[in-house]
Amino acid sequence: xxxxxxxxxxxxxxxxxxxxxxxxxxxxxxxxxxxxxxxxxxxxxxxxxxxxxxxxxxxxxxxxxxxxxxxxxxxxxxxxxxxxxxxxxxxxxxxxxxxxxxxxxxxxxxxxxxxxxxxxxxxxxxxxxxxxxxxxxxxxxxxxxxxxxxxxxxxxxxxxxxxxxxxxxxxxxxxxxxxxxxxxxxxxxxxxxxxxxxxxxxxxxxxxxxxxxxxxxxxxxxxxxxxxxxxxxxxxxxxxxxxxxxxxxxxxxxxxxxxxxxxxxxxxxxxxxxxxxxxxxxxxxxxxxxxxxxxxxxxxxxxxxxxxxxxxxxxxxxxxxxxxxxxx
Amino acid sequence: xxxxxxxxxxxxxxxxxxxxxxxxxxxxxxxxxxxxxxxxxxxxxxxxxxxxxxxxxxxxxxxxxxxxxxxxxxxxxxxxxxxxxxxxxxxxxxxxxxxxxxxxxxxxxxxxxxxxxxxxxxxxxxxxxxxxxxxxxxxxxxxxxxxxxxxxxxxxxxxxxxxxxxxxxxxxxxxxxxxxxxxxxxxxxxxxxxxxxxxxxxxxxxxxxxxxxxxxxxxxxxxxxxxxxxxxxxxxxxxxxxxxxxxxxxxxxxxxxxxxxxxxxxxxxxxxxxxxxxxxxxxxxxx
Numbered sequence: 001x002x003x004x005x006x007x008x009x010x011x012x013x014x015x016x017x018x019x020x021x022x023x024x025x026x027x028x029x030x031x032x033x034x035x036x037x038x039x040x041x042x043x044x045x046x047x048x049x050x051x052x053x054x055x056x057x058x059x060x061x062x063x064x065x066x067x068x069x070x071x072x073x074x075x076x077x078x079x080x081x082x083x084x085x086x087x088x089x090x091x092x093x094x095x096x097x098x099x100x101x102x103x104x105x106x107x108x109x110x111x112x113x114x115x116x117x118x119x120x121x122x123x124x125x126x127x128x129x130x131x132x133x134x135x136x137x138x139x140x141x142x143x144x145x146x147x148x149x150x151x152x153x154x155x156x157x158x159x160x161x162x163x164x165x166x167x168x169x170x171x172x173x174x175x176x177x178x179x180x181x182x183x184x185x186x187x188x189x190x191x192x193x194x195x196x197x198x199x200x201x202x203x204x205x206x207x208x209x210x211x212x213x214x215x216x217x218x219x220x221x222x223x224x225x226x227x228x229x230x231x232x233x234x235x236x237x238x239x240x241x242x243x244x245x246x247x248x249x250x251x252x253x254x255x256x257x258x259x260x261x262x263x264x265x266x267x268x269x270x271x272x273x274x275x276x277x278x279x280x281x282x283x284x285x286x287x288x289x290x291x292x293x294x295x296x297x298x299x300x301x302x303x304x305x306x307x308x309x310x311x312x313x314x315x316x317x318x319x320x321x322x323x324x325x326x327x328x
Numbered sequence: 329x330x331x332x333x334x335x336x337x338x339x340x341x342x343x344x345x346x347x348x349x350x351x352x353x354x355x356x357x358x359x360x361x362x363x364x365x366x367x368x369x370x371x372x373x374x375x376x377x378x379x380x381x382x383x384x385x386x387x388x389x390x391x392x393x394x395x396x397x398x399x400x401x402x403x404x405x406x407x408x409x410x411x412x413x414x415x416x417x418x419x420x421x422x423x424x425x426x427x428x429x430x431x432x433x434x435x436x437x438x439x440x441x442x443x444x445x446x447x448x449x450x451x452x453x454x455x456x457x458x459x460x461x462x463x464x465x466x467x468x469x470x471x472x473x474x475x476x477x478x479x480x481x482x483x484x485x486x487x488x489x490x491x492x493x494x495x496x497x498x499x500x501x502x503x504x505x506x507x508x509x510x511x512x513x514x515x516x517x518x519x520x521x522x523x524x525x526x527x528x529x530x531x532x533x534x535x536x537x538x539x540x541x542x543x544x545x546x547x548x549x550x551x552x553x554x555x556x557x558x559x560x561x562x563x564x565x566x567x568x569x570x571x572x573x574x575x576x577x578x579x580x581x582x583x584x585x586x587x588x589x590x591x592x593x594x595x596x597x598x599x600x601x602x603x604x605x606x607x608x609x610x611x612x613x614x615x
Contacts, residue, residue, distance in 0.1 A: 064424050111602060119561060121365055121424060122553045123602065129550040130595040137588035254546065257428055264425050294440035296432050303429030307422050308415055 022272070023182075030174045038170040039242060042177040044282050046238045048275035049181050051262035052188060053231035058260075059268030060192055061224040062204030067108055067124035069255035070131050071101040071229040073148075075236020076246035080147035083156075090158045094180075094237045101233025102226060104131075109225035113218055128253035135248055148251075152244035173242045180238055184231055188271055191227055200224050261299055265306055267313020276315040332460045334583035339459075341579025342572060343468045343537070346475035349571035350530040352552040353482060353564060354523030360499045360562040361519045364413060364423045368431035369552065370545030372524050375434055376401065376531015378442055381449055381540045390452040390536070394474075397532045398525045405524025406517050413520070414513075431545070438542040446539040471533045478529055479568055482522075486564075495519060499562075551575075554598045560608020569610060 030038045050072055057065045078100025082093040112123040134140050135148055158165045158176055165172045191197055203210040203217050211217050240246050249255070266277020281299065288295035310317045355369045379400065380393040412430060416422045453470060456463035486492040497505040498515050506512045538544065554574060559566030574594045581590035601609055 058421070062421065064421055111599060115602060115606060119557065119602075119606070121367075122557060122561075125367075126550055126553055126557070126595060126598060130592065130599075133588055133591050133595070137586065137592075139586055139588060257431075260425060260428055261432070292440075294436040297436040297440065300429045300432030300436065303432065304412060304426055307426045307429065308412075311416075311419070311422055 019272075026178060030171055035170045038174045040282070040286075042170075042174045042238075042242050044279050045177050045181045045275070046235050046242065047258075047262060047282065048278035049184055049231055049238070050235040051259045051266065051274035051278050052184070052271065053228050053235065054256070054259035055263040055266075055268040055271075055274040056188060056192065056228040056231065057225060058263065060197055060204065061200050061221055061228070063113070063221060063225060064121045064260075065112070065124045065225070065228075066121060066253050066256040066260075067112070067128050068229075068232050068259045069253055070108065070128050070251055071105060071232035072236040072239075072255065073131075073246075073248075073251035074100040074104045075233035076240050076250055077144060077147050077236075078233065079237040079240040080150050080246060081145070083152075084147060084150075085145070090156055090241065094234065097237035097240075098230045098233045101229045101236070105226045105229035109222050113222045113225055124256075125253050128251065128256060132248070132251045132253070135251060148246065149248045150246050152240070156241050156244070167241060167244075177238050177242060180234060184234055185271055188231065192271070196220070196223065261303055263313075265299070265302060265314055267316035269312055269316060270319070273313050273315040276318075277313065280314060330583065332462060334580055335460065336462060336464065337579040337583045338576050339464065339579070340468065341575040341577070341582075343472045343475075344534075344579075345572035345575025346472050346479070347530050347534045348548065348551050348555060348575060349568040350475050350478055350533070351527045351548060352555040352559075352567050352571050353479065354526035354530075355552050356556055356559075356562060356564055356567045357495075358520055358523040359556075360564075361495065362409075362413065362417070362423075362516055363420050364427060365420075366523070367424060367427045367549065368434060368545075369523070369527055370547075370549030371431050371434040372401065372404075372527035372545070373531045373534070373548050374542060374545035375404075375438065376528030377535040377538065377540045377544060378438055378531075378542075379528070380532040380535040381447055382442075384449055384452075384535075390449065393532045393535075394529075398529045401525030401528035402521040404528075405521035408524070409517050409520035414516070435542050435545065442542065444542065446541040448539055449536045451536050465537075467536055471537065474533050475530070478526065482526065483564075485522075491515075491518065554594060557598050558601050558609060560610055563608055563610055566608055566610030570608075 029041060033041070050068065053071065054065060054068045057063050057068070075097040078097035079093045081100070082088040082096035086092070086096070088096065108124070108127050111127065112120055115123045135144055156167045158167070158172070165176070167173050167176075199210070199215050200220050202213075203215060203220055207217055236246075236250065239250075262278045262281055263274040264277070265281060266275065267273030285295055285299075288298060292298075306313060312320065351369065351373050354372075355366060358364055358366050358369070376397055379397045380390070383393040383396060384390050408430065412426055413423055416426060451465060451467050453465075453467045455466040457466055457469070458464075484492075486495060494505070494510045494515050495518075497508070497510055498512055502512065551574075552571070555567050555571035558574065559568070559570035574597075577597075578587075578590040578594055581593055
């Protein structure tokens with residue numbers, strides 16, 4: 001179950017000049033585009049964060065999870081629950097979203113990581129189906145309350161010190177999303193490059209050997225599974241903030257499939273890759289959908305091509321090309 | 329009356345369970361030999377129903393679909409194994425991603441050509457038999473019969489023919505089988521083709537008792553997964569038995585509770601099996 005190109009995540013991140021350029025352009029970007037594209041850019045960051053959650057589980061942990069959508073959905077749910085029921089402000093709601101995702105991840109991870117490698121995917125699909133079925137049936141309203149499919153009735157605000165920023169401005173929405181995503185990236189970098197992350201890559205590359213040198217494989221995989229869910233939960237909360245709308249469909253395992261597509265096309269062995277893949281997907285989809293409604297066929301084909309010829313993803317390909325040319 | 333309703337629903341469950349068993353067998357054999365969890369397998373079933381619809385509307389003859397669609401399935405399966413999965417056979421994780429890409433292509437491709445609105449095929453037999461005090465559709469009995477025939481045929485092929493013996497040999501010990509001269513590559517192609525054909529045959533059988541649409545595979549795949557987990561991954565008779573038992577159980581529960589409750593019960597049952605017997609409940613009889 002090992003991934004062919006076990007490139008070190010740190011190596012891809014070390015292009016600091018490139019990273020700085022990226023950061024500057026992301027900060028400047030909203031001043032160059034009209035309002036609706038600011039929202040679009042925020043959406044790319046949000047779905048990228050969602051894809052990152054999958055990329056960490058899969059790229060570092062070697063676990064092909066189809067349950068990430070559940071954690072995204074739980075993020076939406078936690079956000080709604082905190083704002084409507086607990087009357088918390090935006091910060092509290094985001095914290096609630098993350099807590100909700102993690103609380104869901106603990107039993108899911110417990111069941112799924114108990115299963116052997118090949119069961120893992122099946123178990124995550126089935127848990128997603130279970131959660132979605134329970135929520136969709138309408139018979140079990142007492143479990144989730146009215147906090148699943150909702151359009152927000154107010155404009156959210158972010159209190160910060162003495163002032164407060166309103167999401168009625170697209171700029172606030174974009175910069176708030178960017179700040180949260182940047183924070184999440186730092187957190188992700190810390191996880192991936194911690195001794196824990198390294199141990200996990202050892203497990204991914206050779207489970208038997210890792211076990212022989214004394215690593216508790218099942219516990220490591222469980223911990224990584226749980227550690228990747230706050231990203232999906234945060235993405236769910238940010239989606240609720242920017243779009244002011246949440247949907248039961250986000251729980252469906254086909255949304256997890258979306259994370260797979262985004263992350264694999266971009267590349268799962270770096271933290272930038274999933275965002276790159278998401279940007280590529282969403283911009284291409286925006287243009288393609290004008291001409292061809294079922295543009296997803298094209299992404300299916302692209303996925304096959306990437307898997308066959310560039311298993312490190314498009315971003316990995318770019319990095320390989322530039323690093324290669326620099327060495328010449 | 330309640331008793332009769334329960335029997336009818338259990339009967340419907342049995343018929344549907346046999347069809348699911350057909351699909352799950354293909355999933356399981358592909359997994360057992362090629363190490364691929366084929367998330368596009370439900371979509372093969374969906375393509376089967378769509379092709380059945382196309383053939384019925386084009387020729388007006390439903391029975392033609394029984395001949396043509398499984399053959400197309402064999403062809404499609406062989407092409408997919410050769411073209412998509414063979415080049416990346418060393419990585420199980422990549423093959424799952426590729427299967428998801430394939431699933432996108434099949435679903436969206438069908439949506440682009442066939443349309444998004446669900447369609448129906450009329451009951452091709454159109455007769456009913458008295459069953460207790462109610463009328464039961466003959467077609468459903470016929471569908472069950474076809475599914476049983478296909479399942480029995482599949483096991484006969486596996487146990488009575490040379491090729492079937494090769495398949496079992498490769499599944500047990502791939503390297504040893506190759507060393508003994510089994511043409512493993514040919515076995516892989518045939519296995520994938522057979523699995524695809526079984527799913528598409530399941531589609532033809534199920535087409536008149538379900539709606540025909542591009543999302544059909546999304547509902548069937550989890551059912552196959554449950555059957556595979558409860559029956560034990562790679563355990564073929566266990567998988568078939570689990571598919572039938574679960575469907576009958578869901579049918580019985582549906583007679584006094586909502587269908588979603590039935591589905592939730594089987595999902596919970598699967599979780600319990602996973603916790604207590606990760607190797608499946610029929611593990612003793614495996615291999």
